[in-house]
Amino acid sequence: MNLDFRQAVSEDSEWLFDTYKRTMRGFVTSTYGWDEDLQQAGLAKSLRQGSCRIVTLEGNRCGFVHWEVEPDLVWLRMLCIAPEMQLKSIGSEALAKVVALSNSxxxxxxxxxxxxxxxxxxxxxxxxxxxxxxxxxxxxxVLAPASLPAHATGQRPMRLAP
Incomplete structure (x- = not known):
């Protein structure tokens, strides 16, 4: 599979929110309830932190992955694959990119x-x-880096993000 990853830019904002909404709305609604303005503002704020990459397949946007490197850990903030592109190993490849970063x-x-x-x-x-x-x-x-034993990740994260 020829996936490419590129930095998200401001022109992607509408597409990012639409993809987030189509992917996550049901889960957010059943957990907290959905407030469109709050969700849009929260996603925009989150994306200003860390690194957000658009995942493309043959030049077409199919999802995004967002992570943040902190002093003692890496947070996978969000992995969203457009519903019509799920079950095609795109999420696995996107996650592998963040796992490789964490390991390195x-x-x-x-x-x-x-x-x-x-x-x-x-x-x-x-x-x-x-x-x-x-x-x-x-x-x-939590996933331990390849070089750490599993018990080494017993620490609690520095901060939680819903």
């Missing part, structure tokens, strides 16, 4: 996943992520 930095990779998103939760667990916190709405998972 020798930092554990953290993420949050909605508890109601059982497909994503189980997918991350099959890959090797381990749950370190669960408040009934959001589960925090």
């Amino acid at each position: 930095l020798h930092k554990p990779l953290y993420l949050n996943v909605f508890v109601c998103n059982s497909v994503a939760y189980e997918w991350y667990r099959r890959i090797g992520f381990v749950e370190v916190e669960n408040d009934g709405k959001v589960s925090t998972l």
Whole structure:
């Protein structure tokens, strides 16, 4: 598969929110309720931090991956693949990019996943992520870098982001 990753730019804003909305609205609604303005502002604020890459296949945008490198860890803030592009290994390749970054930095990779998103939760667990916190709405998972033993990730994340 010939996926490309490019830095998101301001011209992508509308597409990013549309993709986020189509991918995440059901999970956000069942967990917190959906407020369009709040969600749009929250996504825009989040994307100003860290690194957001548009995932393209044959020149067509099909999703995005957003991460942030912190002093002691890497946060996968969001991985959104457009619904019509899911189940094509695009998410796996996008995640592999962030896992490789985490490994190269020798930092554990953290993420949050909605508890109601059982497909994503189980997918991350099959890959090797381990749950370190669960408040009934959001589960925090961690993947140790290849060079660290699994027990080395028993630390709690520095901060949580829904």
